[in-house]
Amino acid sequence: MVVQVVLVHGIRTSATMWRSQVAHLEGRGIPVHAIDLPGHGARMAETFTLEGAFATIDDAVTDAAARGPVLLAGHSMGGLLSVEYVGRENPPPVAGFIAASCTAIPRGLGLTTYRLLARGFDALPDRGMWLTNRVLDRTLPPETREDFGAGGYAFDTQDAALRSLSVLDLLAALRRIDVPLWFINGQYDQLRLNERLFVGVAQHAELIVVPRTSHLVSAMRPSVFNALLDVAIATIEQNARPERTPARSRPET
Template sequence: MTVQVVLVHGIRTSATMWRSQVAYLGERGNPVLAVDLPGHGSRMAEEYSLDGAFSTIDDAVQDAATRGPVLLVGHSMGGLVSIDYVGREVPPPVDGFIAASCTAIPRGVGLATYRALARGFDALPDRGMWLTDRMLDRTLPAETRADFGAGGYAFDTQDLALRSLSVLDLLAALRRIHVPLWFINGQFDQLRANERLFLTVAQDAELIVVPRTSHLVTAMRPGVFNALLNVAITALEARQSQQPRET
């Protein structure tokens, strides 16, 4: 059976951030769904909630699992929420998991500082878009530059979404994950703070650090990230071929 892929975006952005990955997976022959979480992208008018985010991911995963093994891929906030989802006491039908740019525990001073910076940025003229555009113009390649914000930016959802992350017990969730897990970080990612702890706690995990890359690893180095998707899918295909056939 063909590996199915579900992609979960990070905070403020939307499913459009995955356009390069969606195109690559289509060429590879793997069905893929990039979801929009509540309050983001095509669902900007909805109110964000953690339960709504879990429900969105679960609906996509449960549907994909009817057609084949599932690789779940989450970036940043989407990765943190997906860690909690995959690590439920009753495991969902996820066969492999990529957690990108999300190896930090979102609590305490770190989360408070991040929220304060986000609120300060949002208070700038034009909600800081002039600075965001300048930064993205300098760091993202032409092939993905338009994708990151094509679905709009969820400014009004940002603080609520960040605040909701504080209830996640990521270490407990990681201990319950028993499927292949790949942590993928950019070398200069600010959310690398707890990557060694995450790697120690997780049962079947690998850490891949992409050199000369920021937090936006999927968009900044799309070719590298797509190659890593291929590694994960190939690993799941190999595991599937080794499973005994039912008679």
């Protein structure tokens, strides 16, 4: 059966952030579905809730699992939600998992500071988009520059989504994850704060740090991220192959 890929975006952005990955996978004939979480992208008018976010991920994974083994990949907030989802006590039908730019526990001073910064940007003229656009212009390559914001920015959802993340028990979830897991971080990503802890707690984790990238690792180095998707898919394909029973030797006559 063909590996099925489900992609979960980060906060403020939408499924469009994965355009490069979708094009790459479709070019390989790999079925892929990039979802919009509540309050984001095509669902901007909806209210974000953890229950709604988990239901969205589960619907996509369950649907994909009917056709083949599932590789789930999440970025930033989407990665944190996916850690909690894959690490449920009753494991969902996920055969492999990529957690990108999300090795930080969203609690305490770090989360409070992040929320304050987000509110500060939101209070600026044009909600800080002049600065956002300037940063993206300087850091993203032309082929992905428009993808990050093509589905719109979920300004009104951001604070509620950030606040909701504080209840996630990520370390307990990581301990329960029993499938191949890849942590992919940018070299200069601010969410590498608990990277060593995450890798140490997870059972089957590999850490990959992409040089010369920040938080938007999939958009800054799309060819590298796409190659890592290929590695994960190949691993799942290998694991899905039935083991051959060694042929019994014939008795000597």
